[in-house]
Amino acid sequence: MWFNNAFIYKFTKPFELTAEQVSDHLEEHLFRPCGSQDQQKQGWVPAIPGTEGLLHAANNTFLICLKTEEKILPSSVIKEALEEKVQLIQQERGQKVGKKEQQTIKEEIVQTLLPKAFTKNSRLYAYIDIKNQWIVVNSSSANRAETLLAMLRQCIGTLPVLPLKPEQDLMLAMTSWVKNDELPRPFQFASDIELKALDEEAAVAKLKNHDVTEEEVQLHIANGKFVHKLGLVWDEKAKFVVNEEAAIKQIKFLDIVKEQTDDVPSDDKLAKFDADFALMTGELNNLINDLVSVWDTKE
Template identity: 45%
Template sequence: MWFKNLRVYRFSRPCDITADSLETALTEFSFKPCGSQDRQQLGWVTPLGKHGQTLLHVANNNLLVCMRREERVLPSAVVKEALDAKVAEIEEAQGRPVPRKEQQTLKEEIEMQLLPRAFTRSQMTFAYISPANNLLVVDASSAGKADELVSLLRKTVGSLPVVPLTSKTNPAACMTEWVKNGPLPDGFGLLEEAELRDASEDGGLIRCKQQDLTSDEIYAHLEAGKMVTKLALDWRERLTCLLEQELVIKRLKFNDILREESGNADDIDAVAKFDADFMLMCGELANFIPELMESLGGEEISELNG
């Protein structure tokens, strides 16, 4: 149980969600597979997969949930082929062109006919609530996936007053300063990957990999006005990540030594291994997130109702 991405949300008031209340609420919105006419379904499943029975996993008062998204896959090419055949049939039988509005109606009818035979695919999205730290942490690479989970969780618990974590200083400005002039904040180190973008609307974009970011070449780009919008960082040799200007963490990777602290899978059962990994991860992130925010000038506290 190790997250690969971080989208972090701050509760605008002390989090009062408890394990018991959340477990009860999750049951009402448990996952149900797509019916014959459903395009997609969202719902909660056990975070432990085949090893779990409950929809909530709790460790050190951190509340882990897992959302399953199932959708029917209906390729547009298949729909178009069926629609073209139907339009051709009508034109030949009735000797008239089929207007666009009628074609749209035919398309919708064809999709409804094909849906029951369409394959389904599923995706899991994990998140945990840390009441002690007043945070919701979502493992999602895209904003869309995170928004789906937050919306479902809000519907599940009735009220979820959270906003994305925001820093007092523009992350792109901070990252640019780190690379251009240094030094980095205590505990953080540069790796060899970054994205540099011109501030103008149609400005250029440079992606660097396996590149010394302190080189004269990179400095020249920054002097010319480019900003660092993505930056690979090491944190205390405990984890590495790619920090984006939207304050999103991607390609999060925990140190192998840390991962081994929870024991080998051969030594302990799967549930104990999962639990140990989750506790270790939450412990690391409880230190990493505040230090990251401090490095960006501190956290901007937002007011939110609801």
């Protein structure tokens, strides 16, 4: 269990529910598959596949998993069916079909196609950290992360959290780091950077596998671009990309970290999962705390 993205939300009031209490709340919104007329269904499933417990707890950290099932109805299929139906009606009546009636016909077509549609399933993981009082969502999309929080809030009744935000302007801070080739410890520059201009054209420069301190990058900064995304290495343990919104993406823990659970038998899947999860959350929390120190984030 290794997160590759992290949207971080800080509790504004102490979160004091126990693992058992959280699990009981999740039970109220278990995942159930789509019915014949459902376009989408969401609900909680066991955090560890193949087990019964919805929540997995380790070191005051609760892992949860939200499953989504949605019907796949290509817009092109709906459009083609609608055009055929509208054309047939117009031929019969000898007059055009109005927009309001077309919308009604479209809804009827969707309801007809839903029972035959294929489904797509996805799982979204997050963990609640009691010690640090934050929730970390393994999502590359803020909207998906907010979806999980909304479902959790619906279950618990209240979820007072706010996105973890630096006190300083992160775009200006990252630009200064690159411009001056000065990066606070324990971080190092990786080889990915994205810069953008703040004028009307909003020109963007994306550089991969590139020394971010080289002249080409400095020229972009001199010409008015600011660092929008920056690849970093943390303490020689993980690589990632951080953006101006303080979202951490493309996290890759290095072998020096992952090898720490090599002594756990791979055929004992539950023990392996538990060991990896405990290791991952410990290291990711340390990474986040180091970033918080660098950002001088308001607590």
